Amino acid sequence: MLRFTTIIGMAAASLAALPAGSPAFAQRSDDNAIADAEDAFGSNDGGEVLGIYNPNSVRGFSPIDAGNVRLEGLYFDRQGEFSPRLVEGNRIRVGPSAAGYAFPAPSGVVDYRLRTPGDDAVLSGVLQTNSWGGALAEIDAALPVSDVLSVGAGASFSRSEYPSGNNADITNLAAILHWRPAPRTDAKLFASRTRIADEDIYPIILGDGLATPARLARRRFLGQPWADVETERFTFGALGRASIGGFAVRAGLLRSDNDVQEGHNIFLHAAPLGTPADRVVSAYPGRASVSTSGELGIARTFSTSALEHRLQLIGRRRAQDRRYGGSIRQSLGAAPFGAPDYIARPDFAFPDQSEDGVRQWSIGLDYQVRASGLGQLSVGAQKVSYRKHVVTPNGPAPASRDKPWLFNATAMIDLTPVVSLYASFTQGLEESDVAPETAANRDEAPPAIRTRQVDAGVKVRTGGMTLIAGLFDIKRPYYGVDGSNFFRQLGAVRHAGIEASLSGSPTPGLTVIAGGSFVRARVSGDEVASGTIGSRPVDVPSRKLVASVDWHPPSSPTSLDATVEHVGPNTADTLNRVPVAPYTTLNVGLRHRFAIGRSTAVFRIQATNLFDAYGWEVAGDNAFVYVQPRQLTARLSLDY
Numbered sequence: 001m002l003r004f005t006t007i008i009g010m011a012a013a014s015l016a017a018l019p020a021g022s023p024a025f026a027q028r029s030d031d032n033a034i035a036d037a038e039d040a041f042g043s044n045d046g047g048e049v050l051g052i053y054n055p056n057s058v059r060g061f062s063p064i065d066a067g068n069v070r071l072e073g074l075y076f077d078r079q080g081e082f083s084p085r086l087v088e089g090n091r092i093r094v095g096p097s098a099a100g101y102a103f104p105a106p107s108g109v110v111d112y113r114l115r116t117p118g119d120d121a122v123l124s125g126v127l128q129t130n131s132w133g134g135a136l137a138e139i140d141a142a143l144p145v146s147d148v149l150s151v152g153a154g155a156s157f158s159r160s161e162y163p164s165g166n167n168a169d170i171t172n173l174a175a176i177l178h179w180r181p182a183p184r185t186d187a188k189l190f191a192s193r194t195r196i197a198d199e200d201i202y203p204i205i206l207g208d209g210l211a212t213p214a215r216l217a218r219r220r221f222l223g224q225p226w227a228d229v230e231t232e233r234f235t236f237g238a239l240g241r242a243s244i245g246g247f248a249v250r251a252g253l254l255r256s257d258n259d260v261q262e263g264h265n266i267f268l269h270a271a272p273l274g275t276p277a278d279r280v281v282s283a284y285p286g287r288a289s290v291s292t293s294g295e296l297g298i299a300r301t302f303s304t305s306a307l308e309h310r311l312q313l314i315g316r317r318r319a320q321d322r323r324y325g326g327s328i329r330q331s332l333g334a335a336p337f338g339a340p341d342y343i344a345r346p347d348f349a350f351p352d353q354s355e356d357g358v359r360q361w362s363i364g365l366d367y368q369v370r371a372s373g374l375g376q377l378s379v380g381a382q383k384v385s386y387r388k389h390v391v392t393p394n395g396p397a398p399a400s401r402d403k404p405w406l407f408n409a410t411a412m413i414d415l416t417p418v419v420s421l422y423a424s425f426t427q428g429l430e431e432s433d434v435a436p437e438t439a440a441n442r443d444e445a446p447p448a449i450r451t452r453q454v455d456a457g458v459k460v461r462t463g464g465m466t467l468i469a470g471l472f473d474i475k476r477p478y479y480g481v482d483g484s485n486f487f488r489q490l491g492a493v494r495h496a497g498i499e500a501s502l503s504g505s506p507t508p509g510l511t512v513i514a515g516g517s518f519v520r521a522r523v524s525g526d527e528v529a530s531g532t533i534g535s536r537p538v539d540v541p542s543r544k545l546v547a548s549v550d551w552h553p554p555s556s557p558t559s560l561d562a563t564v565e566h567v568g569p570n571t572a573d574t575l576n577r578v579p580v581a582p583y584t585t586l587n588v589g590l591r592h593r594f595a596i597g598r599s600t601a602v603f604r605i606q607a608t609n610l611f612d613a614y615g616w617e618v619a620g621d622n623a624f625v626y627v628q629p630r631q632l633t634a635r636l637s638l639d640y
Helices: 002-017
Strands: 042-046 048-052 069-071 085-094 109-114 124-130 135-144 149-161 167-182 187-198 204-206 228-244 248-258 263-269 276-284 285-304 307-324 328-336 352-372 373-392 395-402 405-414 421-428 449-462 463-479 487-509 511-523 543-551 557-565 583-596 597-609 616-620 623-626 630-640
Touching: 228 263, 373 421
Parallel strands: 069 109, 204 263
Antiparallel strands: 042 048, 042 085, 085 109, 124 135, 124 630, 135 149, 149 167, 167 187, 187 228, 204 623, 228 248, 248 285, 263 276, 276 328, 285 307, 307 352, 352 373, 373 395, 373 405, 405 421, 421 449, 449 463, 463 487, 487 511, 511 543, 543 557, 557 583, 583 597, 597 630, 616 623
């Protein structure tokens, strides 16, 4: 408590130091994930996640794992999570929202937004606590140095408590410089650091291959106190745009560094509650990944008759290096399943580790033509050069190379002022999933894979609401864990499905965001034909439905919100013997706006998983973690 008392005192002193009457910029008290959402396909505002997709799951695949990350629209090879003091949120770009992106990706795109300082001075603070015992203090500041230069900085400190009874101390620091020397010209220089200290590792439950585990008491720590991990993440970069001789130029140079010190994973073999069952620790001597990436785009827009044309030349490059492996698996002995049982830390003699490096560049041309009242068409082609080298303790492995041509096309047709049709075809060279914690070759990353996607649908805008409904079909190689617990390519996978989003304000003060995704995922190939694996991939729920409402009467300082989320049936193992039951959760919240002197404040209280629904999430082949239990969070945001 002393730490957070000190933090609160420092935040209050900083707020008091700002001159009275300073105008606000990017006010934290305005954060509202539901009211700010563009659609139901996925967004994050102020730390609240909303929608049917997220950065780790879009149409059954992960944009993060695939390498489809953008920072304000520019390519970024992200190695670790962004500091929340550096970015204010993200958007998932699929369907119509991906139409404006050059070279959209088959696994979707997640686009992050920087906390950019502007023309106004502002100091914002957040204090938060929850029913699990966690606490958080944040402070963000922005200051205009001159008419063309602004600086911003932020810091946050938290004692984070997690669903499995584990916790961590997290520090986030970030600074951003924003230079605007001329109209349509600006540059952003930024840096951030995240330190996660003393993070206790939650256990992963290994099933018996026939059913999901017995129901455990949640928020009871079943790991080991010494099985923790320390993580450092750094992000540096510069983004810029300018208009030069009639050409629009955009560029970004970015570096991402993720360094994990010695760490551990705990696996508990499932059994009837109270029955002795084996426990295993997988320890590793640390791992690190670092990448420097960048993009340069030059665009020219011109008009002919009733048509507007845009031609873009885009180059991208990345240099990524990783150190991984060297793990040791060791039994910790049997203990009653579901009960804590702590033992002394074993001694570990780690073997040598592996290293790999990726060098990739691409150059492409994208053309878009737009006719007012009729729609738009875009086509693109890019040449990609990919090379990956791996050095194992036994020596270097043969390098992997690929130099494909990739093509994409997108069309949107405006049938009427309120009804539009869209369709797209996209090819990609994406990263495959990394071998999971449960695999014998954990952390190993296969070479990049070729992927393909087609989608089509309709967009309707009427009565303050927007409806998007579409079909999608994605094909790519399928990687999974084989009978020897080795992660490798097992065949090909196809995800075909439908998705929908309904968003808008049907009446003043009411915002509705609702959507759903239904996926039919199937694996094909020799492994399926021989019966070695089943035809359904692991961890692709057949459906997900989300509905959110925010009610803010125009004359009231108080708003109410609620979100219902349903996750459908899933498959937990490669043999398709273990079905995972669906579950539904309800979140409810309240915001109350008020003044403290000259400051604007919002008190936010929210209950997540209000009815304490129980369910299992799949963490790998026949591996599980439970759905987080009910949590009550109280948050005070203050803008001075």
